[in-house]
Amino acid sequence: ESVSWETPGYTYLGVGLALLILGGSLLGWFHRERVVGLFVSKERVEQFTAGTPPWEHWLRAGLLAAAVGLLCVALAGPRWGYVLEKSRANSLDVIIAVDTSRSMLAEDLSPNRMTRTQLAIKELLEMGEGDRYGLIPFAGSAFLQCPLTVDQGALRQHVDLVRVDLIPEGGTSIGEAIDAAIKAYAQHEEESHKVLVLFSDGEDHDANAVKKAEEAANNGLRIFTIGVGTPEGELVPVTQCTACEAPNVPGRDRCHECNARLSPATDFMRDEAGQAVRSQLNEPMLQEIAEITGGFYLPLRGARTMETLQKNGLAPLPKSENNNAMVRRPIERFQYPLGLGVALLLLELLWPAGRRAAARQSSVTASALLLALALPLSLFAETKPTLSDAHKLYRDGEFAPAKQAYEELLRLQPGNAKLHYNAGTAAYQAGQFNEAQKHFRAALRTEDLSLMNRTFYNLGNTQYRQGQAMGKPEDQILEWEQAAQFYESAVELNRRDTRSARNLKFVRSKIAEAKAKLEQLSDEVPLDGVTRFKQKQEKEITLRVFPPKRELIPERPYWRMFALDQYAGGVAKVSDSLRAKAGAARESHGTQPAGEAWQFRFEPLFSEFLPLPGPFTSAAVRDAAWHYNREAFQGRLPDVPSQAVNYSVTGALGNERLPATKADAPLKPDRRNSFAPEQDEQYPGTTLALNLRPEETAQLLTVIEAIRDANQTTAKPIDKFIHGATGFLQTNHQYTMQTRIPENFEEDPVVKWMMSKEPGHCEYFAYSFVLLARAAEHPARIVCGFAGGEWDDKTQSWVNVKTDAHAWAEIFDGTEWIRVDPTPPEQGQGEGEGNQQNQDPQQGNNNEGDPNQQQPGQGQQPNQPQQNQGDQPVDEDRDEGELPPELLETLRQAQRLLDALKNDEKPLSALEAERGRLGRGRRPPKKNW
Known part of the structure; x- marks a missing residue:
């Protein structure tokens, strides 16, 4: 550490006096006889000059010159090192956050953004003499590098250590910097005005910044943002x-x-x-963050930016009394040159010289002894811990005292990476994981790759222990994901690091276990797989959609996540054959123009499938690999994400009607006899396979026959089936989220529920519709995603929460997959899940197009709640006038027949004969669609 001086002028005096003594000795030696002759007779000159040899003369002259020089150095007041003391002073608390992402290398500010920022911070420190400042560097993450302190010398050293790529996590996360500042102020009990001065180019890769700014405002933190760069930008x-x-x-x-x-x-x-890539200054974001918290924004241009900030922003704020403020007092080191100078002076005085008088010799000796006795009082008045003491404490298992000893040494050597590493290991062994993490992060500022490797390894261990102490799996996953990143960094630095590789494998397995404990939408959905999110009644935001225009969002949009083509025993899932069709993410659909981009933000730990509006021209997921299944129109990440996923979609179409793909070709009318779907477990045969017992299939066929007999209109067969099947389900069942899942594994739970009068949730209605469609030889599949939601004016986005999770169906008409939502409204509500099955993101709220076009599930659907019903509750004993009399009579006959089937067990041959009578046994060569 550099030496400071209380009165540096004395050092020049010491040099001058030492040279003067040496020069006088030189002249005295060569002219000694003449000089002595001035005072004694010629006979006595030789007696006085012959008694001293030349080496003794020069030795004594050197001792005297050195002694005088060292005494002057002691008068100059040398200082190095410091001790912390409490200071009672009025000051303003200011934390400075510095963007260390690679974009700060751009040279649109001279010499570059980072260097210009460091100069601006030092200028600000000069204007705020007496205030407490702290420092937070941030990129993809953030940490408190220097706590609040009035020691500007130490803070300047930390500012000089800030550099691009200081933080391993890439990107720019302003939200992390704000969160670190909130936590830093939370550690101080005294009341004070909290200020954050944030230097950044505003290229935030995390939409969490505005949310964190609102949290900062609630905590009384005022943010002043400084824009580093130019709107035109520059290459990096x-x-x-x-x-x-x-x-x-x-x-x-x-x-x-x-x-x-x-x-x-x-x-x-x-x-x-x-x-x-051209990095540009994002001024709107920085302005918004500052305005939310009561601060203001300034671009870093010209020579008066910091002066404006101090004059208009910081100076008007009242200062508070900080009783717990710690200041660094420099340690006076004058004892060392003083003691050495006195020792040399004593040596010169005690040196035996020629023929000195015994009395004088005795007097000098006594004086020298007195000085020698006083010397240790100044030299050893102050003791300090040594590195060996700290090591001994660590070896003895005294980890907390060892940590304190290392931190004492760090006060003398701030920034010493090895001392930070040792303090971190001691804190880790003492169970102080937050302190350990702080020291390990500081130890990363080293050029020693071996030390960096060990530091990353220990950071991974620390992060894992912090996650282990958390109770919720979602919190554990976030901590363990960071631990995995640290282990990966350690392995990248040293490919032979088996410890880090072993721990990396272990922590990944723990992440997988924690994710398995979470409730999430996966490609295998049991009967309560969607409703469990509704039952919690959580309003946690899961999806945000930023459309090009508000009008493009319909009243009830459907965001499609995945299609489940295989069904068995009450569980729907994505078949292996359909999963294998996932391809590269660059797939697009049709020749429609690209249009404007839709932006999506999907929160973590919910599903690996991405909510999409439907087919699109192109899509891109930021900072994540993904695959797109063109056959099922679904995008999938490699795993359930632990961080929010941001992606964009251009040329988005709705999912009311999805075009057939190449894999759907066998389902077309002219090719329906080319395969046997009942035995085929490959897609698209899975969209027709029932996997039911013969008696259960016969029950479905009875319902289908009743539906056909009741609807004798001239509408298309597919439309008649949709209306009839939806009407049957909504007439016999109400919507509820409290359905008990049957535990009888011998009977199919969906068929059993369908033949009862029990209420059910959306999975029951969707699964039942799909089974009825397949029994009627209409290919069908189950779809999961989000339905409904609300518009957020503040963020100008459509918001879906977990309780908006929903299941519906898709049925194939020979050319397209038609969306059908058979779920009725919940009892006591005027509109619910079954009302809006034909609105798309591109349609908006306007009924444009052919006014006479009849859409499936709307228009003349007899069982749809009417507009004049308003918010009237839907009673179980509903008015039969809502349905045509002939359909009601047919449904009653079907119910009586089903009841008879329950009481009268027929042989399987009779059931097969009835099935053949309905046309199920043979398939015509071509169907009139």
Whole structure:
């Protein structure tokens, strides 16, 4: 650590006096006889000059010159190191957050954004003398590098240590910086005005920034944002690694990803398409964050930006009394040069010289002894811990005292990476995981790759222990995901690091176990797989949709996630054959124009399937790999995401009617005899397979016959079936979320429920409709996603919460898959899940197009709640006038027949004969669709 001086002028005086003494000794030696002759007779000159040899003369002169020089150095007041003391002072608390993402390398500010930011921070510190400042660097994550302190010297050193790529997690997350500032202020009990000065280019890759700003405002934190860069932007210079193609900060010798040696050639940051990335200042976001918290925004331009911030922003704020403020007092080190100077002076005085008088010699000796006795009082008045003491405490298992000893040494050597590492290991062993994490992160600021590898390993251990202490699986997953990243970094630094590789495998297995405990929408949905989210009544936001225009969102939109083509025993799932059809994410549909982009934000830990409006021209998922199943119109991530997923869709169409794909070709009328769907477990045969017992199939056929007999209109057969099947389900069943799942594994739970009068939730209605459709030889599948939601004016987005999860059906008419929502409204509500099955994101609220076009499930559907019913409750004993009399009579006959079947067991041959009478035994070569 550098030495400071209380009065540095004395050092120059000491040098001058020492030179003067040496010069006088030189002149005295060569002219000694003449000088002595001035005072004694010529006879006595030789007596006085012959008694001292030359080496003794020069030795004594050197001792005297050195002693005088050291005494002057002691007068100058040398200082190094410091101790912390409490200070009672009035000050303003200001935390400075600095963006350390790669975009800060752009040179639209001279010399670049990062260097210009460091200069601005130092300028701000000069204006705020006496205030307490802290420092938070942030990129993909953030941490408190320097707590609040009035020691500006220490803070300047931390500012100099801030550099691009200081934080391993890439990207820019302003929300993380704000959250770190909130936590930093929470550690201080005294009441004070909380201020955050945030330096960033505003290229936030996390939409959480505005939400965190609102949280900061609620906590009394005022944010002043400083825009670093220009709206026009600039290319970001990097050094490209030829081995792994990872971008690196110019000036590095080795790649931060693979540790390969880097060439000095400079390139620019590029996107996935190979185009150079231009980093631009995002002023609107920075302005919004500042306005939410009561601060203001300033662009970092010109020489008066910090002066404006101090004058108009910080200076008017009242200062508070900080009784617990700690200041660093420099340690006075004058004792060392003083003691050494006195020792040299004593040596010169005690040196035996020629023929000195015994009395004088005795007097000098006594004086020297007195000085020697007083010398230790100044030299050893202050003791301090040593590194060996700290090591001994650690070896003895005294981890908490060892941590304190290492931290005492860190006060003398701030920024020492090895001391931070040792303090972190001691804190970890003492169970102080937050302290351990802080020290390990500080230890990463080292060029020693071996130390960096061990630090990443211990950071992973610390993060795992923090997650282990949490009760909720979702909280554990977030901590363990970070632990996995640290282990990955350790393995990348040292491929032979078996400990990190073993722990990485272990923590990934723990993440998988924790995710398995979560309730999520997966590709295998039991009868309560969707309703369990509704039963919790949680209003936790799961999906945000940012449309190009508000009018494009209909009154009740459907966001489609995945289709379940295989059904058996009350469980619907994605068949292996359909899953295998997932391809690259660049797939698109049709030749429709691209149109404007829809932006989606899907919250983590809900499902690996992405909610989509329907077919699209193109789609892109930010910072994540994904696959798109063109046959089922569903996008899927490799795993349930632990972080929010942001993606965009252009040319989005609705999912009311989905076009047939190549895999659906066998379902078309002219090819229906080419395969046997009852025995075929491959898609698309799975959309016709029933997997029911013969008697259960016969029950479905009875219902279908009644539906056909009741509807003798000229409408298309598919439309007549949709109306009849939906009417049958909604007439005999009400909607509820409290249905008990049957535990009799011998009977199909959906068929058993369908033949009863019990109420049910959306899965029962959707599954029942699909089984009826398949029994009537209409290919059908179950679909899960979100339905409904509400518009959020504040964020200008459509919001869906967990309770908006829903299941509906799709039926194939030979050319298209038609969306059908057979679920009725919940009792006591005027509108519910069954009302809006034909609205699409592209249709909006306007009834454009052919006014005479009859859509399935709307218009003349007899069992649909009428507009004049308003919010009247739907009673179980509903008015039979809502349905045509002939349909009601047929349904009553069907119910009586079903009751008779329950009481009169027929042989299987009779059931098969009845099935053949209904046309199920043979299939015509071509069906009139």
